[in-house]
Amino acid sequence: MVTNVAxxxxxxxxxxxxxxxxxxxxxxxxxxxxRGHQRASRSASLGASAMNGQADSYVAALTQVAGDWLQTWxxxxxxxxxxxxxxxxxxxxxxxxCPADAHALAAQAIALQLDGGQTLHIIPGLRHQAPACTPDxxxxxxxxxxxxxxxxxxxxxxxxxxxPGTHSKWAQLGAGQVRDFHTQMxxxxxxxxxxxxVLGRLMPPTRVDTPSAADEAGFLAGVAAAQAQGEQGLxxxxxxxxxxxxxxxxxxxxxxxxxxGLLIGHELRAGLAWRDAGGCTHAPLALIGEPALCQRYxxxxxxxxxxxxxxxxxxxxxxxxxxxxxxxxxxxxx
Amino acid sequence: MVTNVAxxxxxxxxxxxxxxxxxxxxxxxxxxxxRGHQRASRSASLGASAMNGQADSYVAALTQVAGDWLQTWxxxxxxxxxxxxxxxxxxxxxxxxCPADAHALAAQAIALQLDGGQTLHIIPGLRHQAPACTPDxxxxxxxxxxxxxxxxxxxxxxxxxxxPGTHSKWAQLGAGQVRDFHTQMxxxxxxxxxxxxVLGRLMPPTRVDTPSAADEAGFLAGVAAAQAQGEQGLxxxxxxxxxxxxxxxxxxxxxxxxxxGLLIGHELRAGLAWRDAGGCTHAPLALIGEPALCQRYxxxxxxxxxxxxxxxxxxxxxxxxxxxxxxxxxxxxx
Numbered sequence: 001m002v003t004n005v006a007x008x009x010x011x012x013x014x015x016x017x018x019x020x021x022x023x024x025x026x027x028x029x030x031x032x033x034x035r036g037h038q039r040a041s042r043s044a045s046l047g048a049s050a051m052n053g054q055a056d057s058y059v060a061a062l063t064q065v066a067g068d069w070l071q072t073w074x075x076x077x078x079x080x081x082x083x084x085x086x087x088x089x090x091x092x093x094x095x096x097x098c099p100a101d102a103h104a105l106a107a108q109a110i111a112l113q114l115d116g117g118q119t120l121h122i123i124p125g126l127r128h129q130a131p132a133c134t135p136d137x138x139x140x141x142x143x144x145x146x147x148x149x150x151x152x153x154x155x156x157x158x159x160x161x162x163x164p165g166t167h168s169k170w171a172q173l174g175a176g177q178v179r180d181f182h183t184q185m186x187x188x189x190x191x192x193x194x195x196x197x198v199l200g201r202l203m204p205p206t207r208v209d210t211p212s213a214a215d216e217a218g219f220l221a222g223v224a225a226a227q228a229q230g231e232q233g234l235x236x237x238x239x240x241x242x243x244x245x246x247x248x249x250x251x252x253x254x255x256x257x258x259x260x261g262l263l264i265g266h267e268l269r270a271g272l273a274w275r276d277a278g279g280c281t282h283a284p285l286a287l288i289g290e291p292a293l294c295q296r297y298x299x300x301x302x303x304x305x306x307x308x309x310x311x312x313x314x315x316x317x318x319x320x321x322x323x324x325x326x327x328x329x330x331x332x333x334x
Numbered sequence: 335m336v337t338n339v340a341x342x343x344x345x346x347x348x349x350x351x352x353x354x355x356x357x358x359x360x361x362x363x364x365x366x367x368x369r370g371h372q373r374a375s376r377s378a379s380l381g382a383s384a385m386n387g388q389a390d391s392y393v394a395a396l397t398q399v400a401g402d403w404l405q406t407w408x409x410x411x412x413x414x415x416x417x418x419x420x421x422x423x424x425x426x427x428x429x430x431x432c433p434a435d436a437h438a439l440a441a442q443a444i445a446l447q448l449d450g451g452q453t454l455h456i457i458p459g460l461r462h463q464a465p466a467c468t469p470d471x472x473x474x475x476x477x478x479x480x481x482x483x484x485x486x487x488x489x490x491x492x493x494x495x496x497x498p499g500t501h502s503k504w505a506q507l508g509a510g511q512v513r514d515f516h517t518q519m520x521x522x523x524x525x526x527x528x529x530x531x532v533l534g535r536l537m538p539p540t541r542v543d544t545p546s547a548a549d550e551a552g553f554l555a556g557v558a559a560a561q562a563q564g565e566q567g568l569x570x571x572x573x574x575x576x577x578x579x580x581x582x583x584x585x586x587x588x589x590x591x592x593x594x595g596l597l598i599g600h601e602l603r604a605g606l607a608w609r610d611a612g613g614c615t616h617a618p619l620a621l622i623g624e625p626a627l628c629q630r631y632x633x634x635x636x637x638x639x640x641x642x643x644x645x646x647x648x649x650x651x652x653x654x655x656x657x658x659x660x661x662x663x664x665x666x667x668x
Contacts, residue, residue, distance in 0.1 A: 047435045127581075128414040134559070134574035167532075167573055183577075184569035185531075192526045197519075198501075225468070233604030234568045235597065238503060240468035243517075247461075247469045263569065270567030 002065050006040045015039055015062040015073060018066060018118075019320035020080035023140050026318070029066045034333050036321035038039035042066065051090070059115070060089040070116045077329040078120045079320045082140035085122040087108070095127030095137060098172045099177040102146045106327035121329055123320070128181055136182050136313045140316070141169045144288050145178050147319030148312055155310075158283035160275045162309075164264075164293045166191070170271045172278045180278055190260055199238065201243040203256045216299070218254025222261025223268075223300045230269045237262055264300045272304060286310035336399050340374045349373055349407060351664040352400060352452075353413035353654035357474050358383045360587030363400045368667050370655035376400065376641070385424070391566035393449070394425040402448045411663040412454045413654050415472035419444070419456040429461030429471060433511040436480045440661035455663055457654070462515055470516050474650070475503045478622050479512050482646055489644075492617035494609045496643075498598075498627045500525070502604045506612045516611055520601045524594055533572065536579040537590045550633070552588025556595020557602075557634045564603045571596055598634045606638060620644035 011031055021028040025047035025155035031040040034126040046061035060068075070076065093110045099334030105123055141163050148157040154174045163169040166187035172180045196201045225237060241259050244250040250258055275281065284302070287309050288293040294311050301309055324330040350368040354361065359381035365374040380395035396404075404410065419427035429443045439457055446454040459473030475497050483490040490510045497503040500521035506514045528534045559571060575593050578584040584592055609615065619635070621628040621643050628645050635643055658664040 068598075096371065127448055134563075134571070135577045135583060136574070137577055160647045163632075168569075170532075182570055184567065185572040185573040186569045188531055189569060189572070196526055196530055197522055198447055228466075231607065233503075233518065233600055235520045235523060236516055236604055237468070238523070239517040239519045240470070240572070243471055246471065247463075249469060264566055267569055270565070272571055273565065 001043045002042050003209065004040070004042050013039075015069075015076060016119075017077050017321060017324050018069060018078045019317050019324070020062075020066075020078065020084070020120075021079050021082055021140070021143075021314065021316035021320070022080040022084035023047055026326060027061055027065055028314075029069075030317040030320070031069060032317065032321055032330075034331070036318065036325075036332070038317060041317075048086060048089050053088040057092060058084065062114075070114070070118060074117055076118060077324060078114065078118050079125040079324050079329060080120060081143035081316060083202060085124060086139055091122060093124035094123040095139075096124045096142075098126045098128040098181060099179045100126060100142070101175075101177040101287065102149075105142060105146065106323045109323070109327065119329075121324070121327065123323055126178060126181065138169050138171075138181060138183070141171070141181075143319035143323065144315045145171055145173065145319070146322050147315030147317065148286060148288060149173065150318045150322040150330045151312065151315060152286070152310065154163055154283060155286060158280060159254075159286060160278075160280045160283055161286045161288060162271065162297060163288045164297050165289060167270075168267060170274065172275065172280050172283075182271075182274065184267045184271065186263050189232060190263050193238065193259060193263075194256065199241050199255070199259060202242060202252055206256065215254065215257045218250065218257035219261040219296070220299065220303060221250070221254075222258040222263075223265040223303045225258075226260075226265025226269055227264050227303060230266060234262075234266055235324060237266075254263075260296070261300065265303075268297075268300055268304050272306065284310060286312055286314045288315055336376050336378045338376050347373075347478045349403075349410060349575035350666075351655060351658050352403060352410050352412045353651050353655070353658070354396075354400075354412065354454075355416055355474065355477075355648065356414050356418035357381055357416040361395055361399055362648075363403075363602065364651040364654070365403060366651065366664075367412075368657055368665070370652065370659075370666070372651060382420060382423050387422040388540025389424060392418065394402050396448075397408070402453060404448070408451055410452055411658060412448065412452050412631055413443075413658050413663060414454060415456065415457040415477035415650060415654060419458060420473060425454040425456060427458035430458045430475075430476075432460045432515060433513045434460055434476070435509075435511045436483075436657055436660045437482065438585070439476060442659070443661065455661065460512060460515065465596065472505075472515060472517070475515075476512060477653035477657065478649045479505055479507065479653070480656050481649030481651065482622060483507065483510065483519070483647060484621060484656040485646065486620070486644065489618060489620060492614060493620060494612075494614045494617055495620045495622060495666075496605065496631060497622045498631050499623060502601060502605075504608065506609065506614050506617075508614075508617075516605075516608065518601045518605065520597050520635075524597050527593060527597075530592065533575050533589070533593060536576060536586055537593075549588065549591045551586060552591035553595040553630070554633065554637060555584070555588070556592040556597075557599040557637045558595075559592075560596050560603055561637060564600060568596075568600055572601070594630070595629060595634065596620045597633060599637075602631075602634055602638055606622040606640065618644060620646055622646045622649055 016034040051057040387389040
């Protein structure tokens with residue numbers, strides 16, 4: 001099913017770019033005007049992981065979501081980021097080494113001819129390998145980071161950006177570049193422990209109603225435990241989630257939020273130390289992602305005395321627009 | 335199915351005790367002579383978690399495994415440890431506060447009359463709650479610790495004991511007591527990540543052949559990563575298992591052992607710091623548990639410069655014998 005958001009002026013002026021945020025689980029298409037503003041957007045659960053690496057499937061998905069746009073504007077430039085450019089995606093856009101800026105990303109995009117005659121430009125991901133450090137990769141987030149710098153130019157000077165999720169990304173920005181980044185498996189660990197571990201067995205079914213104040217208390221208790229006793233190590237503090245429930249020191253209702261706080265607290269503990277080691281302690285901090293999850297991180301950050309982070313939604317459209325201008329695939333009005 | 339190990343002299347002399355190691359997943363029964371030596375042993379997959387808290391099920395399981403022994407020796411004392419005494423076990427033997435010694439455990443055992451006329455004594459677990467610390471519990475391991483002190487009296491003076499497993503237990507012993515302990519969820523985390531996470535997807539099916547030298551190298555690389563870069567935090571180092579595989583810095587064959595090493599390394603990092611804070615740095619260190627797993631820990635401990643730990647198998651029979659003597663349920667020859 002394609003979700004369609006059409007603004008009234010969607011077709012009033014010639015669009016300047018079709019921007020595709022094409023991740024593992026979904027495809028989001030944005031029709032942008034010559035100022036980079038959204039005229040219409042559509043989304044569908046047609047992510048790269050459903051395509052089995054088949055070019056035909058990608059063509060069909062793009063046609064389903066944006067075929068009419070491509071027919072109406074046969075010279076419309078198209079630019080995409082995300083897993084669509086992975087090794088097992090539509091066409092591989094090999095990782096660019098970090099540090100990198102928008103110019104490096106745009107220059108190393110790969111071009112693919114569509115049947116309708118348009119060129120699809122796929123933005124590469126970033127690869128990071130510091131000496132004596134484990135390697136890391138991102139694909140899609142690099143474009144969100146470019147978008148964040150486009151929206152808030154002060155971030156380009158120096159910033160720390162957190163993109164919470166299944167695999168949370170942390171990035172340090174400076175001089176317009178992504179200088180350094182790493183990934184933490186926080187969201188996936190939470191899901192695994194909630195669904196499959198001995199900890200989940202004590203927890204009542206996940207609530208669908210609005211989180212209450214009690215949940216926030218449980219969440220903050222978990223953050224505080226990570227902050228104050230994190231050196232006990234996660235494997236020990238995880239088992240304590242069980243004993244806190246068994247010993248009735250935490251209501252069973254709060255265990256899920258406590259676990260969430262504990263894991264996010266461990267992420268912040270390690271991530272902020274990495275930020276400080278990178279000299280970004282006093283640089284602005286931004287959160288990019290799903291609003292409810294970013295709120296959770298904001299709350300946890302307060303406990304670490306990091307206040308007033310910049311909260312951003314999905315900045316991929318701005319990033320794709322900025323990269324298209326940089327490369328000259330689209331042109332802003334003179 | 336009951337597995338039966340009968341020594342030739344099993345019924346030659348009157349047995350002195352029927353000792354039951356009755357955990358979540360299995361029941362092991364030991365027929366001990368008046369010196370505490372095993373005359374016969376039997377085991378079956380009739381653990382507490384299969385009993386659904388039903389007394390009838392426990393009676394049936396005991397009858398299946400040791401009914402003939404109870405019939406032959408109707409005055410035989412019976413003593414049990416493990417989840418059989420949990421809240422949802424056969425009969426609850428409430429936790430004894432730590433620190434505790436064999437006298438405290440024996441004194442707070444609960445007695446249950448069996449239909450054949452024998453008394454079943456159930457050893458309580460230990461409960462630990464230091465101020466400003468999360469609570470913790472053990473049930474079954476306290477008896478193994480008593481057994482270790484019985485077998486190696488020098489451990490009673492001062493020792494650190496690791497009992498690796500799904501939920502690894504660490505204990506500090508001193509003056510014949512269990513002074514302090516905690517639990518780490520290492521084994522469960524490994525199983526979750528191996529079976530359900532993005533990390534498992536890169537790993538070939540688990541080998542059943544003898545581990546090769548290459549596996550040991552992968553394991554030790556994981557231990558080293560935890561030791562040298564553990565402050566990066568587990569959620570980050572876990573994601574790196576994926577990138578090390580994707581970037582071909584580790585063979586896919588080695589990822590499983592690397593993950594095992596990383597998790598055990600984090601356990602040792604936190605556990606040894608806890609041992610040192612407890613003043614046990616120079617006390618002997620012992621490993622109790624499944625031999626192959628203890629070998630893995632021994633290898634990892636070497637990397638932490640902790641050499642020549644004492645390797646012990648299941649010390650529950652010795653612990654049950656020692657507790658039965660302490661309580662006077664069984665008598666050693668004069």
